[in-house]
Amino acid sequence: MKRIEIKICTGTLCHVMGGADLPDFALELxxxxxxxxxxxxxxxxxxxxxxxLTPPFVEIDGHxxxxxxxxxxxTYLESIMES
Amino acid sequence: MITKTEMSKKxxxxxxxxxxxxKCGQMVCGDVFMSRKVQKEGRTVCVLSDxxxxxxxxxxxxxxxxxxxxxxxxxxxxxxxxARSIRNTLPQDEVRKISYASFTIIDNSYDxxxxxxxxGNPQCLVFRNTTPLPLENNLTDSPDQLxxxxxxxxxxxxxxxxxxxxxxxxxxxxxxxxGWEMDAVSDFISWQIGRNNEISAHDLCKKIVVQANNNDRYxxxxxxxxxxxxxxxxxxMLVCSGPPYNxxxxxxxxxxxxxxxxxxxxxxxxxxxxxxxxxxxDIEMDLFSGVDGIPPVSYMDGVDLVTEGILTLGKISATxxxxxxxxxxxxxxxxxxxxxxxxxxxxxxxxxxxxxxxHQDPNLPAExxxxxxxxxxxxxxxxxxxxxxxxxxxx
Numbered sequence: 028m029k030r031i032e033i034k035i036c037t038g039t040l041c042h043v044m045g046g047a048d049l050p051d052f053a054l055e056l057x058x059x060x061x062x063x064x065x066x067x068x069x070x071x072x073x074x075x076x077x078x079x080l081t082p083p084f085v086e087i088d089g090h091x092x093x094x095x096x097x098x099x100x101x102t103y104l105e106s107i108m109e110s
Numbered sequence: 111m112i113t114k115t116e117m118s119k120k121x122x123x124x125x126x127x128x129x130x131x132x133k134c135g136q137m138v139c140g141d142v143f144m145s146r147k148v149q150k151e152g153r154t155v156c157v158l159s160d161x162x163x164x165x166x167x168x169x170x171x172x173x174x175x176x177x178x179x180x181x182x183x184x185x186x187x188x189x190x191x192x193a194r195s196i197r198n199t200l201p202q203d204e205v206r207k208i209s210y211a212s213f214t215i216i217d218n219s220y221d222x223x224x225x226x227x228x229x230g231n232p233q234c235l236v237f238r239n240t241t242p243l244p245l246e247n248n249l250t251d252s253p254d255q256l257x258x259x260x261x262x263x264x265x266x267x268x269x270x271x272x273x274x275x276x277x278x279x280x281x282x283x284x285x286x287x288x289g290w291e292m293d294a295v296s297d298f299i300s301w302q303i304g305r306n307n308e309i310s311a312h313d314l315c316k317k318i319v320v321q322a323n324n325n326d327r328y329x330x331x332x333x334x335x336x337x338x339x340x341x342x343x344x345x346x347m348l349v350c351s352g353p354p355y356n357x358x359x360x361x362x363x364x365x366x367x368x369x370x371x372x373x374x375x376x377x378x379x380x381x382x383x384x385x386x387x388x389x390x391x392d393i394e395m396d397l398f399s400g401v402d403g404i405p406p407v408s409y410m411d412g413v414d415l416v417t418e419g420i421l422t423l424g425k426i427s428a429t430x431x432x433x434x435x436x437x438x439x440x441x442x443x444x445x446x447x448x449x450x451x452x453x454x455x456x457x458x459x460x461x462x463x464x465x466x467x468x469h470q471d472p473n474l475p476a477e478x479x480x481x482x483x484x485x486x487x488x489x490x491x492x493x494x495x496x497x498x499x500x501x502x503x504x505x
Contacts, residue, residue: 035397037405038379039420040468043476050397050406068395070408070416071379075468082468 030065031107033100034086038071045096046083052097056104063108122265123344123455124154124218127311128337129319133164133275134329140168141273141335142176147497148184152220155183158337159213160231160273162203168211168333171200175211183217189227193254214271216339218263226259226269232277232292236261237268239307240300268314269339270299275332276318280325290325310453311338344499346372347454351419352462352481353380354505363460363505364388368412373454375447378419378481381462382408399441407443415450417443420469420478426451427487430495451492459485459502 033056035049053066074084074091085095088107092099124147132139140163145156159176161168175196182192200209212230226234226245236243247257263269272295281289290298295318302309302317309317318336326334348370354363364385367374376382386393393408393416400406404425405418425444429435430451438445451457461482469478485502492498 036379037395037397037400037418039405039418039478040466040474042405042418042421043474043478047400047403047405050400053397066397068397068406068408069379070382070393070395070418073380073383075466078468 030063031060031104032086032088033064033066033104034072035066035068035095036072036074036082036084036086037068038075038082040075041083044082045094048097049083049085049095049100052100056100060104060108064104122222122341125311125340125342125455126154126156126337127315128158128335129315130333130335131275131319131323131330133331133333134326136165136333138166138169139335140164140172140333141275142169142172143271143335143337144176144180146180146184153184154216154218154339155180156216156218156271156337156339157183157213158231158271158273158335159211160275160333160335162206162208162210164333167203171209171211174200175213179213179215183215189215189256189258190250190254193229193256197254212273216269216271218339222263222341224261224263224269226261228257228259229254232272232274233257234269234271235296235299236263237270237299237303238264239266240304242296242300263341265341265343267341268303268311270314270318270336271338272318272322272336273333275330275334276322276336278332279322279330279334281331283325286325290322308342311340312452314338314340344456345454346370346456346458347375347450348372348458348460349375349377350381350385350460350462351377351423351485353378353384353464354462355464359462359505360384361388363462366460370458372456373414373450374412375450376410376413376416377423377447378417378462379405380466381419382410382416385413386410399443401439401442404443407446415443415446417447420481420484421476422447423481423484423488424479427484427491430488430491433495451498452496454498456499457489457492457501459489459500461485461502461504463504 081094085092128143130139140161143158147154157176157179159172161171178196202209214231215227217225245259250256278289280286315336315338322334391411395408408416422444435448489500493500
């Protein structure tokens with residue numbers, strides 16, 4: 028089975044807008060889903076250059092989540108796990 | 111305090127550092143080390159003074175002695191006269207009815223000619239690789255009996271100064287009834303240099319002080335101070351931070367970094383992306399390496415350190431200013447970068463001046479400074495307080 032790719036942005040803007048907590052959350056996710064997901068970080072995904080989007084940003088299998096927090100990431104993960 | 115001097119003519123750098131442990135139970139150290147470089151004359155003067163007794167009183171005596179010795183030496187006063195002035199100025203000890211503080215002066219000029227003047231301190235040691243050089247010790251005629259040495263130092267040499275708290279540490283122990291003693295101290299230093307030929311002044315003086323404290327079973331019986339002056343090969347470092355104002359310059363910046371001879375650091379997420387794109391190398395992030403509000407570090411082939419930009423730099427500018435970087439966690443990315451600053455002598459900043467507009471949003475929960483300003487601040491501190499040769503290039 029193909030693993031779900033989760034990419035967390037740790038750029039300055041994402042970090043100060045709440046992304047600082049996401050690496051800790053990533054650890055929890057890794058414990059929960061184990062081999063089903065692969066988590067990586069990015070120094071900047073360039074979404075912050077687009078003023079219509081709001082950080083922090085997380086990409087799950089190419090799908091962008093704005094204002095990412097624990098809840099949004101969990102919900103989206105569960106929805107694609109089901110399908 | 112760390113001081114470094116550029117010796118352009120001889121192409122070696124002088125790294126100077128000292129470490130102290132105060133006598134057990136005292137709040138301040140009674141030994142004082144001061145150094146100053148005079149860029150115009152290409153001259154570096156260092157003084158170690160050990161005040162009579164310990165605590166505040168000794169610190170005052172030693173501070174007065176060290177600053178007078180430093181200034182008299184810089185003013186090229188004859189040494190006998192300086193010694194007399196110092197003796198007449200120091201306040202008398204109420205108990206012993208004398209005024210006394212010992213001192214060692216190292217007066218180095220740019221071509222490596224070095225004068226060593228000693229009064230009352232254990233003799234300083236000059237190491238060429240692992241061998242201590244013999245010193246002649248010409249005593250002056252004056253009643254002070256100052257010992258004067260003139261030597262020529264070269265690249266790789268080290269001068270080690272210490273107070274009697276080092277050479278007499280451990281006194282009274284069964285295995286060292288007379289303390290550590292000069293020969294054993296000298297052997298210890300030779301051994302340390304033998305283990306690591308490139309050991310920095312910072313590390314060497316720390317090792318000596320820690321060993322002396324260990325001899326005293328961690329209850330130092332006198333103020334312990336050691337300073338090391340290391341004449342070494344200059345070490346270069348390049349810090350790339352910020353995207354170039356003009357996007358056409360991206361390739362140029364990547365090329366400059368790739369071809370740079372020395373340590374390389376990327377400071378900034380977007381900058382890292384640009385380098386990765388231009389050099390076609392992947393960035394691997396250690397997502398869990400961020401601590402204390404500093405975002406994590408990444409790795410890239412051929413680059414020594416990749417960090418986030420403005421938050422890390424901001425932390426560095428605040429920490430460097432009050433010399434407190436030892437208090438950050440070892441794995442803190444800001445500390446990693448500061449340790450690299452400390453280990454290098456010629457630091458070049460390649461600063462892209464493009465402003466990330468999203469950073470200027472007044473609604474952000476944190477204040478994000480403009481990169482150029484933060485780097486200017488860091489450069490000024492590195493130059494003035496840590497005496498690094500710093501160069502900033504804007505792109």
